[in-house]
Amino acid sequence: MAVCLTGCSKICPARLVCPFRQPSPRRLASQLQAPRPPTAPKQFPDLKRIRQNVDIYSKNCVDRNYGGHADFPAEIARLGRESQLVAADIPELSKKIKELQREIATANASQTSSNSSSQRTAIATEEAATLRDALGELETRKASYDATAHELALALPNLTNSETPLTGGPQLISYIGHEPGQVVPSQSHTSHVDIGTSLSILDFNSATLSTGWGFYFLINEGALLEQALVQYALSMVLRQGWTAVAPPSVVYSYIADACGFQPRDQNDERQIWQIQQAEKDALKPKRSLAATAEIPLAAMYAGKDIPEEQLPLKLVGSSRCYRAEAGARGVDTKGLYRVHEFTKVEMFAWTDSTDDSQDTERSMPVFNEMLQIQREIFSSLGLPCRILEMPSSDLGASAVRKVDIEVLFPSRMSRDEGWGEVTSLSICTDYQSRRLGTRTLQKSGKRGKFPHTVNGTAMAVPRVLAAILEHGWREEERCVIIPEVLRPYMGGQEKIQRKRKDKHFHS
Template identity: 35%
Template sequence: MIDLRLLREDPDRVRASQRARGEDVALVDALLSADERRRSSGVRFDELRAEQKGLGKLIPKASADEKTELLKRAEQLKADVKAADAERDAADAETQQLLLQLGNLVHTDVPVGGEEDFVTLETHGEIRDFTAEGFEPKDHLALGQLLGAIDVERGAKVSGSRFYFLTGVGALLELALVNAAMAQATAAGFTPMLTPALVRPQSMAGTGFLGQASQDVYHLDKDDLYLVGTSEVALAAYHMDEIIDAERLPLRYAGFSPCFRREAGSHGKDTRGIFRVHQFDKVEMFSYVAPEDSQAEHQRLLDWEKQWLTALELPFRVIDVASGDLGASASRKFDCEAWIPTQGKYRELTSTSDCTEFQSRRLQIRVREGKQVKPLATLNGTLCAVPRTIVAILENHQQADGSVRVPEVLRPYLGGREVLEPVAK
């Protein structure tokens, strides 16, 4: 959530942020009104309580006639205090409820617009010309079947659409990717983490995933637990309700977990293969830093993502995501999109978001600097979303006979294997 003081001091900035997101600007005025009621009712309660305490001291000293009047006033004050307390609680609850609906403030450098209004910041690698090489590229599913690596038919039989099996070398490729990604993250100073896939509502809400993103979240009603769509949730809530000494910052974690997404609203999109699925594994970077360091940390996370995709020898571009395509918690977001040959376009492989103080305020995570205690900043960055990375590797490194060249960075994790060979025609 944002700082209420900032809302009071500069409501136009918050209105502009809401407008850039394409969200309800009237929410800002409703929140200002609720906050005013919360503060005025709090003042009213404090005044009545002070009078009530003062009256309590006068009654024992009063004469009989005065005591009668004071007791009558005391009864009235008791009722007034109770009413003021209820009014204050109601106004506070309304303020909090409205505040939770408000997205993070959009960074001033973010391009304004919808999904297609991103700005390309840079491109890396060369796109292969398969025509010049004399063959038509196969898509990742055809390659996966040739390699005995992907089985979507049995995935659908067992679990339904958008589920799959990674088999044989496909399973080994996932393990190689996870181990290589974790090795890079560890070398960069991240603490490896295996995180829970089920979290409590306060963890999911605290990271901002029960607002606009709630339609994509799986909920277990019987247990009131949520399946995470990213280990960002568990990593953000890891220090929930804690105060961290400034000397410990930055704290950096690399979480590995299964991820679950309903993919609501994606009917008909990416139905072939494993690009858009309901369950997948992912290595996620997560940082806790001082607020003034968040922009520099954001660039560092992006640089680590670029290092990873370069090591995988994939052509990719970096985009500055437009305001209307940001998640509720992100102030700014960069995506790295890999070239997918059979689709003839770049597709998102990794992303990194600067969430500033938005999540830490909701999760009550603070930093202590001397005698001062204040919210800190959180950031996240995908290092390896496994299925999409497999898609990009298979399609970009395929050879005319259906084999796939293994990027050098993965070879030590695949027993030195340089090529994945077809096992079926």
């Protein structure tokens, strides 16, 4: 938030000028946002709901680690009241101006040209000019109030589902292929970094020289295993009737922002990478590298209507993803667990909604379908997992509910008891569709409600690949057993062993 230059105590987004110093609604609109193409979707935050539930939204900000935003709902309500007061004065002023304009027109049309008549016309003209200035000021103030409230509303996180814990850590839902208290054999505690390096399928040193920390080369069976995981995950999702999409990995930054991926999070840590533009392109909309296929998939229907008979509309896309991973999250992590670039298969769906925009009744069937697909994938890979209901403090801006699956990594037993996230699954209600201008289209041709969006990971390749290496490692044979379901995608190969003559790749 910026300190107001006029010295007032109003809450204003950092890129806004004080509402009382705006010269015109048109200039205000240009100052509210970075340059956007004319095709950019219009955003529709639910201002009415926020104004009617100030305490709920304020508490939700605190629950979601958005403490700095907790005053926004009250300010939105105040701005709404101010806007209404100003709006109430506008019709009366407009009426007086029109009356004066008619009086002036009548006088000008009259043949009478006495001094008194001319004097009355001059007075009416001056009064009309004064009223027009006052009207312009009121319209500017109203536009400023509305625009500021609009911006504050867009900065708020989504509300939180009743299934989501508000305090404490994640809550265990169930296990997959694992029993509570089950001990991982000590022989399998070798890190995937050591395993992959010894088998010449991972090369971090070359990547450090070519690109830097957080990047890697997959070689030989490592590269093939990545493709096998992608193809297997796609096959598991497609057999449920989903539509395959190959999305771009570059998006407009305002699209990423609308999906809930701000360039920096509430702790001011960078989330996504923006693409530097040439000076000649400084006024063009900025672009970012997509952190997940969720962003370009959501944008497929930005500013569009989805016929209600097509809902739920379910897409699955494989893409390269880019994460800044700044701060403490990435510094102490070695190997494939936390990297800057990776391949991921993402599920994304739009579902119908009820009159209550936060009611998840119609999006739950797709949510459960996604979770079942995730269960089947990791069960068939033979990896020990646990399914967690994530607390409100762990939810991003867009989700009302999030369920994660974590795999037990033998080499990470000293950290988080070995558990590491490999998938997430979120219901976002109408948060994204409101910000992307996506609506349902009724059979009558009338535009309907904002659909709900649901997204979930089908396969985050590096982490799953790392888990396969650690659980499939056989110390005595110095090999990795390939999960049976992946072998058809690797030419029937059953294990990964270091080739005796490996002249080209070594670490």
